[in-house]
Amino acid sequence: MTPLLFNVNGSLLSLDNTKGDISFISHAHSDHVKKKVINKVIASKETLHISGIVGKKVSLKEVKLFDAGHVVGARQISISLDGQRVGYTGDMRLKRGIFDERAEIMDVDELYIDGTYADPAFRFKDPFEVYDDILKWVNSNNDKIIIFGAYPIGKTQELVKVFNEGGITPVLHAKNYEYTKKYIELGISLDAIKGGTEEASDAMRDGAVLIVPNNALTYKIKRGLSIVYGKEVLFAKATGWALKYRFNVDKAFPLSDHSDFYDIVDYIELSNAKKVHIMFTRNKAHVAKYFKEKGITVD
Ligand SMILES: [Zn+2]
Known part of the structure; x- marks a missing residue:
């Protein structure tokens, strides 16, 4: 262009x-x-x-x-x-x-x-309907580790806010956490746990929601976390492309910005x-x- x-x-x-x-x-x-x-x-x-x-x-x-x-x-x-x-x-x-x-x-x-x-x-639903669908699905799997792949800027913070409003504090990959911190510095109220910390491990033992960059949704991570925490691990994505394309995840939500x-x-x-x-x-x-x-x- x-x-x-x-x-x-x-x-x-x-x-x-x-x-x-x-x-x-x-x-x-x-x-x-x-x-x-x-x-x-x-x-x-x-x-x-x-x-x-x-x-x-x-x-x-x-x-x-x-x-x-x-x-x-x-x-x-x-x-x-x-x-x-x-x-x-x-x-x-x-x-x-x-x-x-x-x-x-x-x-x-x-x-x-x-x-x-x-x-x-592409005909997208109202985002608030998709937010409800996401929370319903997450809540019906609350004994599992759920990992959302998302862009570190934008989609991550949108999901954090959705989870916070559903009473969930998600665990974030360092990259996703870095930009979420910038949103917080701007006065936007978001609550998240930084991955790799003791607080993150504690949360994951009880089943947790994680948000990571899309390229971190790998079989190795899925298998590794499932062994370490003894929990079933599910992969999810929230992207507008989910209306047309299939992704190699357990659940895809057609949410677009x-x-x-x-x-x-x-x-x-x-x-x-x-x-x-x-x-x-x-x-x-x-x-x-x-x-x-x-x-x-x-x-
Ligand atoms: Zn953009």
Whole structure:
């Protein structure tokens, strides 16, 4: 993908890349943060804290930021360019999540939109219904060790909050714990036990919920923990892809911090954009087909 760069009053503004004079960083996920030191940056204080990016925070009168409802601190941007408004959503979720955030719909002429799930096969339930499903399943296996694979930023803290509200304090892998600590430093109330500690071992003897990076869901870990603690070990995942693909786990929950096809289409219609670019997917045909007769160009 060509890096997004806009000339705003003589300054080059880059969106989720650092090729310009000023960089907008939409959120802390590593695929959007290429560098940790940025000369001039536009981002939320949460994104800077979680990602560890350092740089001079600037603002431009032509630029407005909007909540993106993705990971905490995620923002969308709209830019005024000679009377035309261009919007870029970064990653976004239109449905409200457990941190009470959701994407605001920007009113723009041209829109760059998160199309991760731009396929009608994806229709996500309300996240709160999935949270209930997760807690029900966890509670029905409370004598076992349950291990969720999750991105250390975002999905981990969403799950921690779900478990906390269900009265469960999960045990976290060091990587997942590191970023959860950053959320806590931002004043977000989360309760978790750091893996590898005595407290973690005590919890696991009684059956516990663990959250680890996805690549730590290995047979070796499953077998090892089952021998050490004498408990059955179950693997789980919470990802939007679970609607279409099978994962090698005991249970997969279709929970996503992105929008599904139907929310993408609603967003585009409500944004009033006449020109739309679908981002972060090769699968643009479904949205393009939907808008073909409505005078909205989609690429
Ligand atoms: Zn993201």
